[in-house]
Amino acid sequence: MIPENLKYTKEHEWIRVEGDVGVVGITDHAQEALGDVVFVELPSPGKKVAQGEEACSIESSKAASSIYAPAGGTVKDVNEDVTADPSLVNSDPYGKGWIYTLELSDPAELGNLLTPEQYKELL
């Protein structure tokens, strides 16, 4: 499942851009590979991240993994629902399982990301 309206990273994050804000999560492939998500470490709102930098982390029943910033910016909102119920990342990775939003510092960086077609090829 690779929605058409998103951009992707090679590390299996997705970003949905609405104006100068991007919503970030992990892909269906990523949640499937991770297995049951048991803990999401949300970034602190206001945290500045560069493109490709670790923004926060996620723990599954198997292992811990980094969640990288698909683009540079400042963390705006975080999804407290996945703190209470991390399984949302498994059950709805592109919807209720979103992780944080970013105020983009340079929307031109989005050009470095993968299109749905390119991400599909990567898998």
Place this chain on the structure above:
Amino acid sequence: MPESESSSPRATPLQEKHVAAGGRMVDFAGWLLPIQYESMLGEHRHCREATSLFDTSHMGQFLIAGPTAAEELSRALTQNAEILPVGRGKYGFLLNDAGGVIDDTILFRLGRDEFLFVVNAGPADGDADVMRQRLSKAKLTIQGGWGKLDVQGPTSRAALAPLVEADLGALPYFGCCRTRIHGRRGIVARSGYTGELGYEVFLPAEDLPALWDELVKNPDVKPAGLGARDSLRLEMAYPLYGHELSLQINPIEADLGRYVDPFGPYVGAEALRKVAQACLTRKLAALKSSQRRPFRTHDKIVAEGKEIGEISSGAFSPSLEAAVGMGFLPAGFADISTELIVKTARAEIPVTVVEKPFYKNGTCRKKQ
């Protein structure tokens, strides 16, 4: 867990069933086994509520027989075979001279002169060598053409009983018998590794797939993988060989002293007497976090800013909805209610030393 052999992993008699059920197959101790089917957490919870099937055909099964078997086994293992009643099993250890654990095992007495010895997959070949050295007249046969299916969960008796000739309701905890299972000659024992009411079913390899098919017709019965098996045993604070037990760890340090009689006649007893008489330098403790963030094997345990030990097993506990684990601690830090820190690559997690088991509602000892 033990390192696997270099050659390609062996398939169990249920390999095709696992693949058909969507099992994610991994190499475990030289065997191809499912780590999970759909979800480790889901499989864990199912076993606590209904009935789960675990393919444990990788484990070693040795038959030991002869008029001197009981006496010889008493000297080879910590289990006192001479006083073990027929139809009962006992958990214990194969030790070396230093009291280190070669393997943790269950010995079942099938008849006056016949025993079934069940061992872990990784150490199995070495166990057979050691046993052959320690036994003289008693005959050891590796039951190689057999498999094993663990049927575990609070409803497991209802699921399995209609398929077993013997009366499962009359089988006590750690009871065992030869009987017919789904029409085939096998062995059933009331034991397991989950903390729930459950049975271990030993059958010739060719008879296992049909039993599996029959059991999964019941909507209460679902397969579970190695991932759930590990989190279920960890919630019970059961040891896993290679983690809480090894050649470098003796049973008393591992907090399993109740399973060994230091005055017994077995190999390793003398070393255990010395351990029992001295002050313990380290002890296995159960550690619980109040948060979900898991800690894992080899994460460091810290007290007063100093590293004092490491995690032997750690995971998210689905039943407690919190991180739990075990680790060896210097004796002064292993007391109940001691507060410590576990340092992972990303976080410092406060934990408390708690009583075992973590999960206290297991049905394994449920009366008939």
